[in-house]
Amino acid sequence: MPLFEAVRMALRTIVTQKLKSFFSLIGVLIGVTFLIAVVSIVQGMNVYMEDQFANQLIGLNTFTLRRAPGINTGNVTDDEWREWMRRPRISYDDADYVAERLKTPATFARFCSDRMTITYGTKQAKDIELMGTEPTYFDIKNIGLASGRIFTPQEVRVGSPVLVIGDLLAEKLFEGLDPLGKQVRIAGLPYRVIGVAAKRGTLFGLSLDKFAVMPFRAPARRYICPMNVLDELQIKTSNSTTMLVAMGETESLMRNKRHLRPGQQNNFDLQSAEGALKGWRSISKVLITALPLLVAISLVVGGIVIMNIMLMAVAERTREIGIRKALGAKRRDILAQFVVESATLATVGAAFGVGTGIGLAFLVRGLTPLPAAVAPWSIAVGVILGMTVGILAGVYPASRASRLDPIVALRAE
Amino acid sequence: MSDLVIQVEDLVREYDMGAEKVLALRGLTLGIRRNEYVAIMGPSGSGKSTFMNLLGCLDTPNGGAYWLNGQEVSRMSDDALARVRNREIGFVFQTFNLLPRATALHNVELPLVYAGVPAGERRRRARQALERVGLGDRMGHRPNELSGGQRQRVAIARALVNSPSLLLADEPTGNLDSTTSEEIMTVFGELHSQGQTIVVVTHEPSIAQYAERVIVLRDGRLDTDTRNTKAAA
Numbered sequence: 001m002p003l004f005e006a007v008r009m010a011l012r013t014i015v016t017q018k019l020k021s022f023f024s025l026i027g028v029l030i031g032v033t034f035l036i037a038v039v040s041i042v043q044g045m046n047v048y049m050e051d052q053f054a055n056q057l058i059g060l061n062t063f064t065l066r067r068a069p070g071i072n073t074g075n076v077t078d079d080e081w082r083e084w085m086r087r088p089r090i091s092y093d094d095a096d097y098v099a100e101r102l103k104t105p106a107t108f109a110r111f112c113s114d115r116m117t118i119t120y121g122t123k124q125a126k127d128i129e130l131m132g133t134e135p136t137y138f139d140i141k142n143i144g145l146a147s148g149r150i151f152t153p154q155e156v157r158v159g160s161p162v163l164v165i166g167d168l169l170a171e172k173l174f175e176g177l178d179p180l181g182k183q184v185r186i187a188g189l190p191y192r193v194i195g196v197a198a199k200r201g202t203l204f205g206l207s208l209d210k211f212a213v214m215p216f217r218a219p220a221r222r223y224i225c226p227m228n229v230l231d232e233l234q235i236k237t238s239n240s241t242t243m244l245v246a247m248g249e250t251e252s253l254m255r256n257k258r259h260l261r262p263g264q265q266n267n268f269d270l271q272s273a274e275g276a277l278k279g280w281r282s283i284s285k286v287l288i289t290a291l292p293l294l295v296a297i298s299l300v301v302g303g304i305v306i307m308n309i310m311l312m313a314v315a316e317r318t319r320e321i322g323i324r325k326a327l328g329a330k331r332r333d334i335l336a337q338f339v340v341e342s343a344t345l346a347t348v349g350a351a352f353g354v355g356t357g358i359g360l361a362f363l364v365r366g367l368t369p370l371p372a373a374v375a376p377w378s379i380a381v382g383v384i385l386g387m388t389v390g391i392l393a394g395v396y397p398a399s400r401a402s403r404l405d406p407i408v409a410l411r412a413e
Numbered sequence: 414m415s416d417l418v419i420q421v422e423d424l425v426r427e428y429d430m431g432a433e434k435v436l437a438l439r440g441l442t443l444g445i446r447r448n449e450y451v452a453i454m455g456p457s458g459s460g461k462s463t464f465m466n467l468l469g470c471l472d473t474p475n476g477g478a479y480w481l482n483g484q485e486v487s488r489m490s491d492d493a494l495a496r497v498r499n500r501e502i503g504f505v506f507q508t509f510n511l512l513p514r515a516t517a518l519h520n521v522e523l524p525l526v527y528a529g530v531p532a533g534e535r536r537r538r539a540r541q542a543l544e545r546v547g548l549g550d551r552m553g554h555r556p557n558e559l560s561g562g563q564r565q566r567v568a569i570a571r572a573l574v575n576s577p578s579l580l581l582a583d584e585p586t587g588n589l590d591s592t593t594s595e596e597i598m599t600v601f602g603e604l605h606s607q608g609q610t611i612v613v614v615t616h617e618p619s620i621a622q623y624a625e626r627v628i629v630l631r632d633g634r635l636d637t638d639t640r641n642t643k644a645a646a
């Protein structure tokens with residue numbers, strides 16, 4: 001009997017017994033749903049973490065020289081924390097030393113930040129990230145301007161009280177008025193707005209547009225980077241290879257500068273997007289390793305359910321098997337009929353699973369800031385797995401059916 | 414010799430019922446010619462069901478030989494027997510044995526499916542067979558939408574669709590009222606007049622009357638083998 005004939009026969013059986021078929025394929029359905037949903041979310045997170053998170057927070061091909069790690073995805077013990085706090089901070093001297101001696105071509109941005117309140121007349125914007133840095137910062141973080149200009153190296157050198165503000169802050173303080181040239185105050189100190197940054201959107205549901213950037217030597221530095229120290233020195237190179245070279249150079253320069261003996265630990269930290277992603281990578285690895293186990297369990301359960309349903313079907317349709325045999329069905333015709341029926345059942349289940357899995361992934365994307373990207377390979381894997389489970393689960397019942405004695409089978413009720 | 418569709422020699426069939434062995438057929442020898450219309454009778458326990466299963470190639474004998482249309486089928490494998498059933502034998506059962514979820518047309522197509530006939534050809538031949546038994550207008554009906562007589566006609570169409578050398582009917586009127594029984598036996602008579610070899614297993618003398626030859630079995634042996642004068646072919 002040709003295969004498509006058998007598949008058509010199987011589909012007809014499934015359609016005539018909708019409810020029973022649904023219950024029998026629910027195990028496979030759940031397994032494949034899991035597979036698709038988890039892979040989609042992990043995949044989406046990967047893209048998100050790499051494109052958005054790491055590059056927004058740290059910058060492409062950029063690393064930072066800091067006192068201690070800034071972005072932690074792992075657990076930090078108290079001892080570690082205390083050791084970090086004992087380290088000397090990154091001074092203007094440290095930054096100059098590295099910037100002057102680094103051989104790899106790179107762009108530098110001295111940087112410090114804190115949360116401050118900014119006022120315009122009677123309006124107040126609290127909890128605004130105020131950053132003191134250099135013009136190069138806008139390039140490193142890829143921040144564009146919607147209007148106005150960024151400050152110049154001159155203004156940095158003399159510490160002019162000028163400010164580039166984020167889109168959301170502009171909206172909040174000026175409510176549609178042109179912010180350019182307006183005077184705002186930070187801790188009582190007057191600043192002039194010279195630029196508004198282009199909108200950057202959100203990250204994990206948090207706005208990236210609630211910020212203000214000033215020259216790092218500007219008057220408010222006493223609040224955000226007091227006593228000639230910096231939070232970090234940001235260093236951007238042309239590509240990921242030169243970045244690694246520059247990181248190595250920076251490490252030895254800093255060890256020299258701080259007179260560390262061989263064997264002594266670094267009392268500073270170099271952080272790249274790659275480093276920040278390490279934590280996420282380990283989480284996604286756990287998810288991806290645990291996934292086959294979850295999927296395997298539901299597929300085994302699904303397979304057993306299908307096997308049972310098929311055994312019942314063979315028992316119920318003993319008479320039919322007898323008739324078919326009397327009319328000339330060979331063993332392998334009967335075997336094929338039931339294996340195909342079982343495989344079709346499981347494949348239909350897997351197909352529904354793909355649907356619900358994609359649905360679930362999009363639901364997660366809709367309801368949470370987590371992204372989801374459906375991986376085409378996971379659909380193929382899901383359907384093939386379902387089909388395989390169906391074939392395996394069908395073999396035993398089908399072989400029982402094929403070995404029935406036609407005389408006995410014809411006498412069955 | 415070549416005219417014999419069925420030739421059995423010293424056929425023995427023994428059933429192993431645990432402790433004791435039951436001899437259902439104790440050496441049966443007979444021949445049936447092409448285009449003969451034969452009724453096989455006998456009281457229960459006479460071995461007629463066993464004989465009918467052997468004739469239908471649903472079972473194999475413990476001893477003796479059975480030639481169907483010149484082929485020795487008594488020593489064949491299961492799959493070879495399936496092939497013989499498919500090509501050489503058309504079954505008509507007491508309980509019709511139609512697939513309940515399939516239409517009349519699909520039921521009649523079934524033997525052709527296993528013969529590997531392409532779909533178009535299959536449909537054409539199945540339609541023809543249904544028209545032959547007068548059910549040209551009921552092809553899309555399922556068995557539960559048909560009367561008993563119509564169901565048996567579908568079964569006859571299914572038995573004929575492969576042009577078998579033997580039409581084997583087991584109590585074909587056992588589940589039908591007398592009027593419908595007459596109708597069905599008339600169909601058999603027509604088929605016989607068209608040249609079909611027919612064997613009917615029955616315990617009703619009124620049904621056996623339609624045949625031209627009546628074979629009676631008793632205790633697993635041939636009891637009588639008579640020509641029926643009433644049935645004018």
